[in-house]
Amino acid sequence: MVSYIDAVSAPLKNTGAIRLYTTEDFAGMRKASQLTARCLDELASLVKPGVTTNALDRFVFEFGMDNGALPATLGYRGYKYSVCTSLNHVVCHGMPDDKPLREGDVVNIDVTYILDGWYGDSSRMYPVGQIKRAAERLLEVTHECLMRGIAAVRPGARIGAIGEAIQTYAEAQRCSVVRDFCGHGVGQIFHDTPNILHYGRADEGPEMREGMIFTIEPMINLGKPHVKVLSDGWTAVTRDRSLSAQYEHAVGVTATGCEIFTLSPGGLDRPGLPPLQG
Numbered sequence: 006m007v008s009y010i011d012a013v014s015a016p017l018k019n020t021g022a023i024r025l026y027t028t029e030d031f032a033g034m035r036k037a038s039q040l041t042a043r044c045l046d047e048l049a050s051l052v053k054p055g056v057t058t059n060a061l062d063r064f065v066f067e068f069g070m071d072n073g074a075l076p077a078t079l080g081y082r083g084y085k086y087s088v089c090t091s092l093n094h095v096v097c098h099g100m101p102d103d104k105p106l107r108e109g110d111v112v113n114i115d116v117t118y119i120l121d122g123w124y125g126d127s128s129r130m131y132p133v134g135q136i137k138r139a140a141e142r143l144l145e146v147t148h149e150c151l152m153r154g155i156a157a158v159r160p161g162a163r164i165g166a167i168g169e170a171i172q173t174y175a176e177a178q179r180c181s182v183v184r185d186f187c188g189h190g191v192g193q194i195f196h197d198t199p200n201i202l203h204y205g206r207a208d209e210g211p212e213m214r215e216g217m218i219f220t221i222e223p224m225i226n227l228g229k230p231h232v233k234v235l236s237d238g239w240t241a242v243t244r245d246r247s248l249s250a251q252y253e254h255a256v257g258v259t260a261t262g263c264e265i266f267t268l269s270p271g272g273l274d275r276p277g278l279p280p281l282q283g
Contacts, residue, residue: 165209
C-alpha cells in the first residue's frame with residue numbers, strides 16, 4: 006500500500022512514503038536544478054577529442070564550489086568522483102579516468118548538485134566530434150523517450166504511464182529499454198520513493214499527485230536490454246557491447262501537469278545541436 010506524506014513533516018531519509026512538496030519547495034528545487042543545468046550547458050564546449058573525463062570531473066567540482074554547491078556523488082557510498090561519465094556501451098555510473106575522449110565517442114554526463122539542501126539531478130548525452138548516424142539516431146530516440154515520459158506526468162495518472170510511453174516508443178524504434186536501473190524520487194533526498202520504471206503499463210504503479218518530485222532517466226540500448234556491473238561495483242555496461250544512451254530530467258507534478266526543473270537555460274539539452282565553440 007503506497008502512502009503519501011507532506012515533505013515538511015517527513016524525516017530526511019527514505020521512509021517508503023512518497024513526499025509531497027509545496028510551492029515554496031519547488032522554488033528551492035528549481036534553484037538547485039538550474040545550477041546543474043547551467044553546469045551541463047558549460048560542459049558542451051568542453052567535450053571534445055583529447056579531453057579526459059577526469060578533466061570534466063574537475064570542472065564539475067570547481068563549478069559547484071564556485072556556486073556554493075556540493076556534488077552529491079562525491080563520497081556517496083564510497084564513490085570518489087563529482088560526476089558519472091558513461092562512454093559508448095557504458096549504461097550508467099561510469100567513473101572518470103585519464104583516457105582521452107576519441108572522435109566518434111558519445112558520453113553521458115550525470116551531474117547532481119546539492120544547493121541549500123536541494124538535489125538538482127540531471128544528465129545529458131554529448132557527442133565527441135563527429136559521430137556515426139547510428140549513434141545520432143540513438144541519442145534522438147533516447148531524448149524523445151524522455152520527453153514522451155515527461156508528457157505522461159500529470160496528477161491522477163499512474164507512474165506506469167511514464168514507463169509505457171517510453172517503452173512503446175523505444176521498441177517501435179527497434180531499441181531496447183534497460184530494466185536494471187530506474188528514475189527515483191528526489192528533492193531533499195538524493196534517492197527517494199517512488200521508483201520510476203522506464204517500462205510497464207499505464208494502469209500500474211502509484212498514482213501521481215501534485216507536489217511529487219522525481220527523475221525520469223531512460224537508458225536506451227541499440228542492442229538488447231541486458232546489462233552487467235563491472236568488478237569496480239559501479240560501472241554498468243551492455244552485455245552485448247551495444248551502444249547505450251541516457252537523458253535525465255528532474256520534474257515536479259503540478260496541478261495541471263508537470264514542471265521540468267532541469268531544462269537547459271541555453272536550450273542545449275536536446276540532441277542534434279552543433280557543438281559550442283570553446
